[in-house]
Amino acid sequence: MRRPVPEGEFDLIRRLFAPLAAGEPGAFGLADDAAVLLDTDFVVTKDLLVGGVHFPKGEPPGRAAKKALRANLSDLAAKGAKPFGYFLGCVWPKGTTAGDIEALAAGLAEDQGAFRLSLLGGDTTLHVDKGGPLTISVTMLGLAPRDGLIRRNGARAGDDVYVSGTIGDAGLGLRAASEAKFLRGTDARAQLLDRYRAPTPRLSLGGALAGVAGAAIDVSDGLVADAGHLASASGVAIDLDAARIPLSAAAAEWRDGEGDPAAAIAYLASAGDDYEILFTAPATRRRSVEMAGQVTKTQITRIGAVRSGAGVRLIGPSGAVIAVERSGYDHFSE
Amino acid sequence: MRRPVPEGEFDLIRRLFAPLAAGEPGAFGLADDAAVLLDTDFVVTKDLLVGGVHFPKGEPPGRAAKKALRANLSDLAAKGAKPFGYFLGCVWPKGTTAGDIEALAAGLAEDQGAFRLSLLGGDTTLHVDKGGPLTISVTMLGLAPRDGLIRRNGARAGDDVYVSGTIGDAGLGLRAASEAKFLRGTDARAQLLDRYRAPTPRLSLGGALAGVAGAAIDVSDGLVADAGHLASASGVAIDLDAARIPLSAAAAEWRDGEGDPAAAIAYLASAGDDYEILFTAPATRRRSVEMAGQVTKTQITRIGAVRSGAGVRLIGPSGAVIAVERSGYDHFSE
Numbered sequence: 001m002r003r004p005v006p007e008g009e010f011d012l013i014r015r016l017f018a019p020l021a022a023g024e025p026g027a028f029g030l031a032d033d034a035a036v037l038l039d040t041d042f043v044v045t046k047d048l049l050v051g052g053v054h055f056p057k058g059e060p061p062g063r064a065a066k067k068a069l070r071a072n073l074s075d076l077a078a079k080g081a082k083p084f085g086y087f088l089g090c091v092w093p094k095g096t097t098a099g100d101i102e103a104l105a106a107g108l109a110e111d112q113g114a115f116r117l118s119l120l121g122g123d124t125t126l127h128v129d130k131g132g133p134l135t136i137s138v139t140m141l142g143l144a145p146r147d148g149l150i151r152r153n154g155a156r157a158g159d160d161v162y163v164s165g166t167i168g169d170a171g172l173g174l175r176a177a178s179e180a181k182f183l184r185g186t187d188a189r190a191q192l193l194d195r196y197r198a199p200t201p202r203l204s205l206g207g208a209l210a211g212v213a214g215a216a217i218d219v220s221d222g223l224v225a226d227a228g229h230l231a232s233a234s235g236v237a238i239d240l241d242a243a244r245i246p247l248s249a250a251a252a253e254w255r256d257g258e259g260d261p262a263a264a265i266a267y268l269a270s271a272g273d274d275y276e277i278l279f280t281a282p283a284t285r286r287r288s289v290e291m292a293g294q295v296t297k298t299q300i301t302r303i304g305a306v307r308s309g310a311g312v313r314l315i316g317p318s319g320a321v322i323a324v325e326r327s328g329y330d331h332f333s334e
Numbered sequence: 335m336r337r338p339v340p341e342g343e344f345d346l347i348r349r350l351f352a353p354l355a356a357g358e359p360g361a362f363g364l365a366d367d368a369a370v371l372l373d374t375d376f377v378v379t380k381d382l383l384v385g386g387v388h389f390p391k392g393e394p395p396g397r398a399a400k401k402a403l404r405a406n407l408s409d410l411a412a413k414g415a416k417p418f419g420y421f422l423g424c425v426w427p428k429g430t431t432a433g434d435i436e437a438l439a440a441g442l443a444e445d446q447g448a449f450r451l452s453l454l455g456g457d458t459t460l461h462v463d464k465g466g467p468l469t470i471s472v473t474m475l476g477l478a479p480r481d482g483l484i485r486r487n488g489a490r491a492g493d494d495v496y497v498s499g500t501i502g503d504a505g506l507g508l509r510a511a512s513e514a515k516f517l518r519g520t521d522a523r524a525q526l527l528d529r530y531r532a533p534t535p536r537l538s539l540g541g542a543l544a545g546v547a548g549a550a551i552d553v554s555d556g557l558v559a560d561a562g563h564l565a566s567a568s569g570v571a572i573d574l575d576a577a578r579i580p581l582s583a584a585a586a587e588w589r590d591g592e593g594d595p596a597a598a599i600a601y602l603a604s605a606g607d608d609y610e611i612l613f614t615a616p617a618t619r620r621r622s623v624e625m626a627g628q629v630t631k632t633q634i635t636r637i638g639a640v641r642s643g644a645g646v647r648l649i650g651p652s653g654a655v656i657a658v659e660r661s662g663y664d665h666f667s668e
Contacts, residue, residue, distance in 0.1 A: 042376065048423035048457045048471060089382035089423075089471045123382045123471075132466025137382060137423045137457075139473040 042084075043142040043149065045075040051093070051133030056177055061100050062107025063197055065136060069111045071220065072140035073201035074275040078218040080150045080210030081142035083115055083203065088122035089137035096134075104136075115203070144210070154214035155234035155280040161304035162289060164202050164276045166248040167223050169195035171271020188250035195248075199275035205300075208292035209279060216279035223269040224324045226278055227304075227312045234280075237309030243317050245269060246301040262316050266324045269314055280306055376418075377476040377483065379409040385427070385467035390511055395434050396441025397531055399470060403445045405554065406474035407535035408609040412552040414484045414544030415476035417449055417537065422456035423471035430468075438470075449537070478544070488548035489568035489614040495638035496623060498536050498610045500582040501557050503529035505605020522584035529582075533609035539634075542626035543613060550613035557603040558658045560612055561638075561646045568614075571643035577651050579603060580635040596650050600658045603648055614640055 049068045051057045069086065076083050090104070112118065120141070155161075173196025176182045176189050183189040202218075209216060217230045223245070231238045242265045247255065251268060258264040281289050286302075293300035314322045383402045385391045403420065410417050424438070446452065454475070489495075507530025510516045510523050517523040536552075543550060551564045557579070565572045576599045581589065585602060592598040615623050620636075627634035648656045 044421060044455065044473075044475075046421040046423055046456045046471075046473060048425065050425050050466070087378060087380040087473055089380055091382065091384050091425075091466075091469055121378065122380045132384070132425075132469070135425055135466070135469055137380075137471040139378075139380060139421055141378075 043076060043079055043081040043144050044139060045072045045142070046137070046139045047071045047075065048135065048137040050135050053133075057133060059134075059197075060107075061104035061134065062110070064134060065104045065107040066111045066198060068136040068138045069108065069115070069117070069140075070199050070201050070275065072138045073115060073203060074199065074218040074220065076140060076142040077201045077203045077206035078150065078216045078277050078279075079142070079144060080148055080206045080213075080216070081144040082207060083117050084141045084143050085118040085120040086141065087120050087139040089135075089139075090122075091132060091135040093132055093134050115201075148210040150206070150210060150213050150216040150279070152215055152217055152230050152233035153235075155230055155236050155238070155306045156214060156282070157236055157306055157308040159214055159280040159282055159306040160286065160289075160302050161227070161238055161240065161278070161280050161306060162300050162302050163219070163223065163246065163278045164205055164293075164298050164300055165200075165274070166246045166251065166299070167219070167274055167276065168245075168251045168268025168271050169248050170199060170273035170275070171196075171222075171268060172251060172254055173197065174271070174273065183254065186250075186253075188253055191248070191250045196273060199273060201275055202277045202298060204296040205277060205292065205298045208296050209277070209289075212285055212288045212292055213279040213281050216277055219274040219276045219278050220272055222272045223274070223278065224312050224314060225270065225272070230278065230280070231306075231310065231312055234306075235310075237307050238304055238312045239307060240269070240304040240312065240314050242266075242269070242314050242322055244301060244303045246299065246303070262322045265316075266314060266322050270324050377410060377413055377415040377478050378473060379406045379476070380471070380473045381405045381409065382469065382471040384469050387467075391467060393468075393531075394441075395438035395468065396444070398468060399438045399441040400445045400532060402470040402472045403442065403449070403451070403474075404533050404535050404609065406472045407449060407537060408533065408552040408554065410474060410476040411535045411537045411540035412484065412550045412611050412613075413476070413478060414482055414540045414547075414550070415478040416541060417451050418475045418477050419452040419454040420475065421454050421473040423469075423473075424456075425466060425469040427466055427468050449535075482544040484540070484544060484547050484550040484613070486549055486551050486564050486567035487569075489564055489570050489572070489640045490548060490616070491570055491640055491642040493548055493614040493616055493640040494620065494623075494636050495561070495572055495574065495612070495614050495640060496634050496636050497553070497557065497580065497612045498539055498627075498632050498634055499534075499608070500580045500585065500633070501553070501608055501610065502579075502585045502602025502605050503582050504533060504607035504609070505530075505556075505602060506585060506588055507531065508605070508607065517588065520584075520587075522587055525582070525584045530607060533607060535609055536611045536632060538630040539611060539626060539632040542630050543611070543623075546619055546622045546626055547613040547615050550611055553608040553610045553612050554606055556606045557608070557612065558646050558648060559604065559606070564612065564614070565640075565644065565646055568640075569644075571641050572638055572646045573641060574603070574638040574646065574648050576600075576603070576648050576656055578635060578637045580633065580637070596656045599650075600648060600656050604658050 049055060055064045055067055073083055169192050173192035176193045177196060215230055215234055217226050219226045227238045227240060255261060255264040289300060314324055316322045383389060389398045389401055407417055503526050507526035510527045511530060549564055549568055551560050553560045561572045561574060579599060589595060589598040623634060648658055650656045
């Protein structure tokens with residue numbers, strides 16, 4: 001009897017794949033984005049992006065490749081690790097041209113320059129004519145200061161919760177990429193599209209947070225969902241103050257045009273692909289957190305608090321909990 | 335104007351991707367299967383397998399997953415490296431069931447036990463309903479004795495050329511998997527299918543060859559094609575003696591049923607997926623090579639010689655060069 005997959009991706013990983021990593025303490029039971037190998041300072045991340053899921057199907061290959069690199073760089077950033085190099089695997093769809101492959105390589109070369117990376121090896125499958133989408137698999141190696149790696153499980157009751165940059169722009173950018181009419185003719189549209197297409201991994205901030213942040217995660221599944229991952233790994237609850245969630249001018253403009261401000265903020269806090277860093281630190285470290293933001297010229301906002309318990313609550317201005325319908329981000333769907 | 339891809343995979347890598355690895359000496363200009371990182375003893379390989387290309391589309395997921403692990407293990411074996419763990423990325427096709435994912439995990443668990451491996455992390459994409467094939471991306475980490483890594487570029491004129499095991503079985507197994515009538519009802523059919531489906535990476539032999547072999551490569555594209563990669567990386571020519579190429583009883587039986595023995599041996603020497611180790615060693619090391627085979631209980635056959643020049647020749651019993659039509663292996667095609 002054929003059964004549909006009964007559970008979400010995270011439950012599935014926990015049930016089927018985490019046991020396979022039980023022999024290696026450095027794999028953290030797959031509850032983290034990276035694995036630390038032996039006693040060395042190497043950190044490895046792997047993200048695989050599929051056309052039509054993680055980027056639109058017609059996306060130029062150079063842009064898709066950059067997004068694949070940046071998603072992995074963002075994982076390293078949240079660990080406080082410095083990128084070293086990466087392995088690349090590609091599956092090319094039917095009708096791929098030499099120009100497509102050249103465009104991918106050119107995109108990679110641009111980001112290698114921007115982030116001082118080297119390609120280290122990989123594998124590419126050209127002879128696919130079965131109609132599958134472009135698939136880009138990146139395994140990224142980073143270096144972390146010994147004992148300085150920021151994990152997901154270091155949040156403690158009483159800690160402050162912070163986030164870098166602004167939240168929800170990429171989610172609105174995804175709508176702009178999917179809906180031609182969305183915010184048509186506004187400057188906001190171009191800005192939001194750019195945030196979705198070319199996220200900026202917070203590498204320098206991540207480095208500055210090593211030794212300061214108790215726990216960190218990059219916001220890729222959505223602010224509330226990723227706060228949930230962090231809370232779950234740390235065995236704590238997190239309250240987020242909806243009014244404090246930092247919005248760009250473009251996102252604030254969109255929110256102001258919506259009828260229900262609470263629903264609008266819930267939407268932004270559950271959209272993904274922000275690639276900001278969500279982190280916790282004891283209240284005694286507020287000055288250090290501020291310094292990390294100043295030194296790296298990164299906006300940092302205190303948006304909540306860690307308490308004992310479990311789960312994440314998004315608290316509105318009146319003190320009422322705002323319901324967040326989508327617990328995770330479904331990426332692009334056509 | 336849309337141009338078809340004008341060149342083969344290897345030329346394409348050389349032209350477009352090798353420049354991206356120029357900044358990292360340890361990436362060997364992508365002319366090798368693995369990269370060595372900094373001065374550490376880590377070795378990393380990455381192979382990506384696509385349903386309908388590297389394994390038949392209806393292949394049970396557990397078997398496909400094992401093949402993905404073993405292809406990477408074979409790359410490590412040819413380096414003389416010991417496997418440590420791996421990162422996994424999967425893209426699941428439309429209609430994937432929980433049973434499919436469980437079968438994949440069970441296959442991985444079996445081979446983890448057999449090869450003492452741990453899953454270290456990864457990424458899986460479940461929500462694909464665009465009709466792409468099952469895709470399995472493995473990035474494998476290994477450990478090599480410092481300064482003991484076997485490269486592709488150490489072959490010198492006058493060296494002997496050896497290969498482990500037998501050649502061509504997997505190529506015939508692929509035909510058996512594609513053609514229901516091929517060798518129907520024979521024991522040979524089952525043996526050849528097994529060689530194609532569950533290749534055995536030569537890990538213990540690889541370890542024993544560290545410090546003995548001058549150059550090595552695993553035979554995945556085909557004996558002649560991989561000898562060509564080794565010759566090209568070393569700047570030498572290789573002559574292979576067709577009569578010395580080791581065949582299993584099943585492959586010899588098939589050859590004897592073919593009309594043209596030279597064409598038959600050319601076929602076997604150009605089929606891929608053998609996952610044997612092709613290596614070179616100075617004639618002064620013949621005793622050490624023999625010992626490596628004995629200690630690891632692996633059949634080793636001397637099949638040729640390195641000379642100055644370029645290219646690979648397959649020499650028949652009469653001394654005439656046997657033409658090999660297919661320069662590389664096209665994997666499974668439906």
